[in-house]
Amino acid sequence: MRSMKKMTAVILAAAMAMSLSACGGGKGIEKAGDSTTAAAAPESSEAAGTEAAAGEETTAAAEEEASASQIIIGSAMTYSSLDPAHSYDWDAEMVLHSVYQSMVTVDPTDESKILPSAAKEWTISDDGLTYVFTLNEGVKFTTGKEMKAEDVAYCLNRVKGVKGNPSFLLDTVDSVEATGDYEVTVKLNAVNPALLSILTRGSMAIYDSEVAAANGGTCDESDTFQAYIDANPSMGAGSYQITAYTSGSEVIMEKYADAQKQGSIDKVIIRNIPDASTQQMEIEAGDIDFALDLTADQTALLEGKENLQTVTSKTFDIFFLMLNASEEYGKELANPKVREALKYAIDYEGICALAGNGAFTPAGIIPSGFLGYAGESTVTRDVEKAKSLLAEAGYPDGFTFNCGVIPDMAPDGVSFMMNAEKIQSDLAEVGVTMNIDSQEVSVYLESYRDGTEQAVIGQWGPDYYDSNNQLAFLPGNTVGLRAGWTEDMAPELAALGAEAAQETDDTVREQQFLDIQKMMDEADAPYIVYLQAGRTWAVNSRVQNIVPSAAFVLEFADLKVAQ
Amino acid sequence: MKHSVQKFIRKNPLAAVGIVIWAVFILCAVLAPVIAPYDPAVQDLASRFQAPGSAHWFGTDSFGRDIFSRVIYGAQISIPSGILVVILSCAFGSLYGAVAGYFGKVVDEVLMRIADIILSFPAILLAMALAAALGKSVLNAILAIAVVAWPKYARMMRGLVLTVRESEYVTSERVIGQNRMTILLKTIIPNCMSSVLVLASTDVGTAILTFAGLSFLGMGVSPPTAEWGYMVSDGVAILEYWWISFFPGASIFLVSIGANFIGDAIRDILDPRMKTEV
Numbered sequence: 143m144r145s146m147k148k149m150t151a152v153i154l155a156a157a158m159a160m161s162l163s164a165c166g167g168g169k170g171i172e173k174a175g176d177s178t179t180a181a182a183a184p185e186s187s188e189a190a191g192t193e194a195a196a197g198e199e200t201t202a203a204a205e206e207e208a209s210a211s212q213i214i215i216g217s218a219m220t221y222s223s224l225d226p227a228h229s230y231d232w233d234a235e236m237v238l239h240s241v242y243q244s245m246v247t248v249d250p251t252d253e254s255k256i257l258p259s260a261a262k263e264w265t266i267s268d269d270g271l272t273y274v275f276t277l278n279e280g281v282k283f284t285t286g287k288e289m290k291a292e293d294v295a296y297c298l299n300r301v302k303g304v305k306g307n308p309s310f311l312l313d314t315v316d317s318v319e320a321t322g323d324y325e326v327t328v329k330l331n332a333v334n335p336a337l338l339s340i341l342t343r344g345s346m347a348i349y350d351s352e353v354a355a356a357n358g359g360t361c362d363e364s365d366t367f368q369a370y371i372d373a374n375p376s377m378g379a380g381s382y383q384i385t386a387y388t389s390g391s392e393v394i395m396e397k398y399a400d401a402q403k404q405g406s407i408d409k410v411i412i413r414n415i416p417d418a419s420t421q422q423m424e425i426e427a428g429d430i431d432f433a434l435d436l437t438a439d440q441t442a443l444l445e446g447k448e449n450l451q452t453v454t455s456k457t458f459d460i461f462f463l464m465l466n467a468s469e470e471y472g473k474e475l476a477n478p479k480v481r482e483a484l485k486y487a488i489d490y491e492g493i494c495a496l497a498g499n500g501a502f503t504p505a506g507i508i509p510s511g512f513l514g515y516a517g518e519s520t521v522t523r524d525v526e527k528a529k530s531l532l533a534e535a536g537y538p539d540g541f542t543f544n545c546g547v548i549p550d551m552a553p554d555g556v557s558f559m560m561n562a563e564k565i566q567s568d569l570a571e572v573g574v575t576m577n578i579d580s581q582e583v584s585v586y587l588e589s590y591r592d593g594t595e596q597a598v599i600g601q602w603g604p605d606y607y608d609s610n611n612q613l614a615f616l617p618g619n620t621v622g623l624r625a626g627w628t629e630d631m632a633p634e635l636a637a638l639g640a641e642a643a644q645e646t647d648d649t650v651r652e653q654q655f656l657d658i659q660k661m662m663d664e665a666d667a668p669y670i671v672y673l674q675a676g677r678t679w680a681v682n683s684r685v686q687n688i689v690p691s692a693a694f695v696l697e698f699a700d701l702k703v704a705q
Numbered sequence: 706m707k708h709s710v711q712k713f714i715r716k717n718p719l720a721a722v723g724i725v726i727w728a729v730f731i732l733c734a735v736l737a738p739v740i741a742p743y744d745p746a747v748q749d750l751a752s753r754f755q756a757p758g759s760a761h762w763f764g765t766d767s768f769g770r771d772i773f774s775r776v777i778y779g780a781q782i783s784i785p786s787g788i789l790v791v792i793l794s795c796a797f798g799s800l801y802g803a804v805a806g807y808f809g810k811v812v813d814e815v816l817m818r819i820a821d822i823i824l825s826f827p828a829i830l831l832a833m834a835l836a837a838a839l840g841k842s843v844l845n846a847i848l849a850i851a852v853v854a855w856p857k858y859a860r861m862m863r864g865l866v867l868t869v870r871e872s873e874y875v876t877s878e879r880v881i882g883q884n885r886m887t888i889l890l891k892t893i894i895p896n897c898m899s900s901v902l903v904l905a906s907t908d909v910g911t912a913i914l915t916f917a918g919l920s921f922l923g924m925g926v927s928p929p930t931a932e933w934g935y936m937v938s939d940g941v942a943i944l945e946y947w948w949i950s951f952f953p954g955a956s957i958f959l960v961s962i963g964a965n966f967i968g969d970a971i972r973d974i975l976d977p978r979m980k981t982e983v
Binding site: 419495496550562563578579582 | 746748923929944
């Protein structure tokens with residue numbers, strides 16, 4: 143009897159221990175179970191075909207699929223709405239780009255090249271304040287209505303008017319008007335060399351304005367069209383049409399037969415799989431065709447596996463250590479000498495090796511691929527130099543500071559926590575103790591945006607693909623203020639930045655951006671940019687013709703599936 | 706002496722196993738700097754993800770840190786925190802329950818309903834919420850777990866006090882005019898303590914497990930501190946490198962189960978009434 147009881151105790155303890163590991167790991171495993179069952183039916187890979195044949199009901203479905211091609215993309219969704227006027231998430235770009243046309247688009251291989259899309263041509267006035275676009279004729283929305291200038295004007299005015307996340311992109315736009323059936327005139331209140339680049343964004347999508355106006359669209363803050371657009375099939379003119387969207391869970395898109403650019407795959411499904419290890423399991427099992435959020439350590443394991451390919455591409459996302467320059471919040475870090483010391487204490491090669499996927503350290507705030515990129519960083523780790531700089535600054539025995547980190551986020555597969563742990567270990571060697579202060583995203587964003595963090599591990603993905611966007615890092619600008627860097631701390635830099643923002647001549651701009659970065663380096667700006675991330679996807683090898691883009695992620699219309 | 710040790714092992718083989726496990730882990734915790742072959746915080750990117758082998762007995766993690774050394778240092782966190790949780794919750798809970806039971810009536814009602822409120826929350830969720838609100842530190846995690854763990858001691862103590870309160874020796878003390886507080890502290894509580902200690906001893910394992918659970922979920926320790934629960938969560942991202950999670954997980958398992966074995970034995974010795982067999 144007693145031994146029975148002890149046996150029960152043993153089993154209970156084992157169960158408790160297991161339930162512990164199931165807490166986090168299980169989160170993934172459970173999900174995997176769910177989606178495997180869900181995926182068995184619609185999956186169209188050969189493997190699933192045989193699987194489906196086991197059940198009577200699914201046989202018919204499998205046959206149907208043989209003729210209709212479909213791919214499933216596993217992605218950690220960051221968006222909760224697909225309304226262009228509110229969308230501001232990097233991964234929503236691939237949906238918006240495929241579902242809607244914008245007036246212009248970018249070359250996926252070179253984001254500085256603007257290509258025509260809904261607009262076939264455009265002219266810019268000499269003062270740089272008036273843009274006139276001429277639209278293609280005969281383009282039809284999925285609703286059957288022809289796309290005209292009034293739709294463009296409506297959609298852009300709606301972006302500006304609803305005061306959503308992307309509204310600020312059009313801050314320099316004074317008015318958008320239909321000046322003919324197929325002619326759109328955009329007037330600016332200040333010269334903005336980045337305007338065309340801004341107009342390529344998914345938020346500048348064009349859809350049927352009549353449907354919008356009839357369903358709550360008012361182009362001001364009382365606008366309620368967002369609820370309608372998220373609940374109904376999309377009404378754009380892109381290669382695909384959203385036929386079903388469940389926020390935070392799934393987007394189903396089907397080919398739009400009358401689109402200008404025809405896709406080859408009939409159906410594209412994006413499924414939210416937040417956990418990277420679950421994505422890895424599902425791509426290995428063939429349940430999904432794309433795993434977009436794997437870390438370099440995971441893709442390394444998948445390299446060379448049967449039925450899988452890895453696709454590496456670039457991003458413009460830079461990762462940095464922000465060191466607050468204000469006396470109040472930065473404390474020791476307010477001293478430029480200290481910031482210089484830390485710059486030499488960090489092992490950049492090591493961080494980039496850990497991040498993998500082709501990550502490297504750029505010399506400044508302008509990422510590779512942008513005008514004014516200053517090349518790879520030439521700063522290498524020098525522990526002795528860092529120590530002597532610290533001694534000069536008055537901290538021969540080092541000091542302690544707090545660094546805010548979002549623990550479970552890994553944009554582009556680069557884990558903030560891993561970066562933080564590596565930097566912590568590097569700084570420990572020069573005697574500086576960095577306390578990692580893990581924070582919930584919302585808490586982190588609030589205190590970071592208020593500029594009250596002593597230090598943070600931060601990431602910056604450009605809002606549009608022009609170097610002007612990076613001027614936010616200058617003293618007195620958004621990111622600058624978050625780092626306690628006010629205009630009067632470096633007035634020359636602030637002035638040069640303001641000048642560059644309005645310059646239209648690319649050769650002059652390039653020199654300005656190079657100068658800005660040099661001056662930032664000399665002033666020991668309150669950021670240490672330690673890497674520009676690459677991106678690696680694991681993709682089922684049946685998918686071909688994959689053209690990744692740093693701007694819109696992936697063009698579904700390009701993709702082909704091997705039969 | 707030798708004879709009695711043999712007798713103990715024969716009578717309580719599982720308790721002996723538990724004691725050995727705990728002896729080993731306590732030794733690890735105390736002698737960590739001597740036993741551990743590597744510094745638990747030092748990274749070596751050249752030897753990341755090495756499988757268990759002669760250089761690294763338990764392999765290395767994503768930063769090339771030696772897992773064997775980290776598991777050993779982890780004992781310095783888990784074992785004291787588990788014990789501290791039990792000491793805190795047991796001390797507070799039993800005093801609370803004793804007061805409620807002894808004074809009875811309104812005091813009892815009010816005190817026990819407060820305890821019920823805490824019991825009505827799922828323990829791990831409340832501990833998580835508290836740990837998150839208090840901020841990330843080992844001490845805060847211990848406090849958070851203690852806050853959710855004390856009501857069961859209070860309930861048990863109250864029940865025991867209710868029976869002891871009416872016993873003849875308490876009545877006689879009252880008759881000779883003894884102060885009420887003195888009766889409670891010197892007579893009643895000591896007479897109820899053995900059963901509470903039994904509960905406490907079986908609770909150590911649960912406390913360690915809960916603490917590891919909080920760290921696993923990102924509350925409790927901050928890097929680079931080596932802590933078992935945190936190490937387990939480190940390894941679940943890539944299950945191919947099973948050793949990153951397995952060894953700290955196995956340590957949590959062994960220590961919790963060892964605590965349960967010992968607790969069982971203590972119960973058998975201290976509290977013959979709770980034996981189910983005759």
